[in-house]
Amino acid sequence: xxxxxxxxxxxQNGAADSYYSAQPQQQQQQQYNQAPPQQQYGMPNPPSxxxxxxxxxxxxxxxxxxxxxxxxxxxxxxxxxxVFLGFVAVSGISIAGYAGNKNFNGDGFYGSDNTFSLNTNxxxxxxxxxxxxxxxxxxxxxxARIFTKQFIWISGILNIVLSLATAIYYFYRKAWVGGALWLxxxxxxxFCFISWIKRIPFSVLMFQTAIDVSRKTGxxxxxxxxxxxxxxxxxxxxxxxxxxxxxxxxxxxxxxxxAAAGGSGGCSxxxxxxxxxxxxxxxxxxxxxxxxxxHTTISGxxxxxxxxxxxxxxxxxxxxxxxxxxxxxxxxxxxxxLVAILDLLRFACSIARDNSAGTGNFMADCxxxxxxxxxxxxxxALEFINRYAFSYMALYGKAxxxxxxxxxxMIKDRGIDALINECLVGPVLSMGCLFVAVTCALVxxxxxxxxxxxxxEGGKFTAVVVLYAFLIGLQVTGCFVVxxxxxxxxxxxxxxxxxxxxxxxxxxxxxxxxxxxxHVQQAIHA
Numbered sequence: 400x401x402x403x404x405x406x407x408x409x410x411q412n413g414a415a416d417s418y419y420s421a422q423p424q425q426q427q428q429q430q431y432n433q434a435p436p437q438q439q440y441g442m443p444n445p446p447s448x449x450x451x452x453x454x455x456x457x458x459x460x461x462x463x464x465x466x467x468x469x470x471x472x473x474x475x476x477x478x479x480x481x482v483f484l485g486f487v488a489v490s491g492i493s494i495a496g497y498a499g500n501k502n503f504n505g506d507g508f509y510g511s512d513n514t515f516s517l518n519t520n521x522x523x524x525x526x527x528x529x530x531x532x533x534x535x536x537x538x539x540x541x542x543a544r545i546f547t548k549q550f551i552w553i554s555g556i557l558n559i560v561l562s563l564a565t566a567i568y569y570f571y572r573k574a575w576v577g578g579a580l581w582l583x584x585x586x587x588x589x590f591c592f593i594s595w596i597k598r599i600p601f602s603v604l605m606f607q608t609a610i611d612v613s614r615k616t617g618x619x620x621x622x623x624x625x626x627x628x629x630x631x632x633x634x635x636x637x638x639x640x641x642x643x644x645x646x647x648x649x650x651x652x653x654x655x656x657x658a659a660a661g662g663s664g665g666c667s668x669x670x671x672x673x674x675x676x677x678x679x680x681x682x683x684x685x686x687x688x689x690x691x692x693x694h695t696t697i698s699g700x701x702x703x704x705x706x707x708x709x710x711x712x713x714x715x716x717x718x719x720x721x722x723x724x725x726x727x728x729x730x731x732x733x734x735x736x737l738v739a740i741l742d743l744l745r746f747a748c749s750i751a752r753d754n755s756a757g758t759g760n761f762m763a764d765c766x767x768x769x770x771x772x773x774x775x776x777x778x779x780a781l782e783f784i785n786r787y788a789f790s791y792m793a794l795y796g797k798a799x800x801x802x803x804x805x806x807x808x809m810i811k812d813r814g815i816d817a818l819i820n821e822c823l824v825g826p827v828l829s830m831g832c833l834f835v836a837v838t839c840a841l842v843x844x845x846x847x848x849x850x851x852x853x854x855x856e857g858g859k860f861t862a863v864v865v866l867y868a869f870l871i872g873l874q875v876t877g878c879f880v881v882x883x884x885x886x887x888x889x890x891x892x893x894x895x896x897x898x899x900x901x902x903x904x905x906x907x908x909x910x911x912x913x914x915x916x917x918h919v920q921q922a923i924h925a
Contacts, residue, residue, distance in 0.1 A: 475733035493674070496643065529634050532839055532871055552599070623693070624879075630690075697889075698885050734799050791892050836870075843864055
């Protein structure tokens, strides 16, 4: 690939400024309006960010105009709506069965005659979990805004301390396997953090940039807060539905299953398992869709800032959200579906591994661990592609697979993958999500130990409840941190599209990037 115009290849600070200052303003503007070779990546026409809109600010749909807008991947959007309606139906039937026998299931911690399945005691537990996820998730984002420079250090240290504390607690409870696993996690976290120290300055710079833009452009934190609230509300709905499925369909001394006692009948373990699989899959897909919709919306905000820092389109948040919920709705649903399937498979492996651990079958336990690792790697690769594909989709409105293909080629050919690998913000924010999720799981474990509900005799439901608590904490916090991740992802995608804009319109940022990571010049122009 030929070097971009204006790059002198000398690797000195201020190269971009010296080049552009030597050119007449008219020539700079002419280059600004020119697009990179379209046929090279098969990309659509560039956004009309160089167009003269006069004194009025353009709308988002004007600044990033789609020549022939259409509802991409519509079948995936329709399937998503059908799955959501199915979840609503299952929830309605199950909660109605729970409400019909509320006295049997108790009113709080104790007083339940239900000794065969989850009951009101579990709903109270999940209420605690959701509040903890909300408080910790929002507190984590607030920490990022207040202590931006120290945030990466704080996150790494918190993750290490939490892992060690969890391992010590499991050892104290004589849960030797769990303690050993968390000790391994702690040692691995320490190793990773030490190896990341040299990459922290560049990561801090990118994180500060994302925070600074979020404070003056769009409604980034409002979207983050609303997204977290919606995720928490859905988690509450999901938790009640999950408990209600057990109460309505679990066989045994269940009045809901006794037709003679006024119950509806139709109870079996197979129905319970089938409905739990369905609502878990639906829960994953809905929360992934929510996170990706937030991500696509915020990507539109940061894209507006990148291409037009001095004339940001009016109402970029509303314009980007409108596109995400209309033309890109099916594409976001499709990308979220692929991740949700992998999430469900990994969750099933976790349940199976916990069950095999109780039987002492070492080979089965190892097999499930290996399968989980493989699924985890596949999911990581898919989520990596999704992040940048959705940022690209927010600005150019293409279908999912076309966006993923074009974005991947752009990133590799432009050398932006080197910058992505150097930036720790994504892994650090993932650590924050893991911190909250592990805390929620630990709270649920302590709750079950303290209240000792009759249905959990012998730890029958401990694994299931703890895993769902972990899932709730992870998904709720994920919605809080998405906007910050989205900003950095979009900057990388936009730099891959047109790095001349980075040098010309964001010269100070470009110089600072070179100062903390000199390879930026080669990475962008490779």
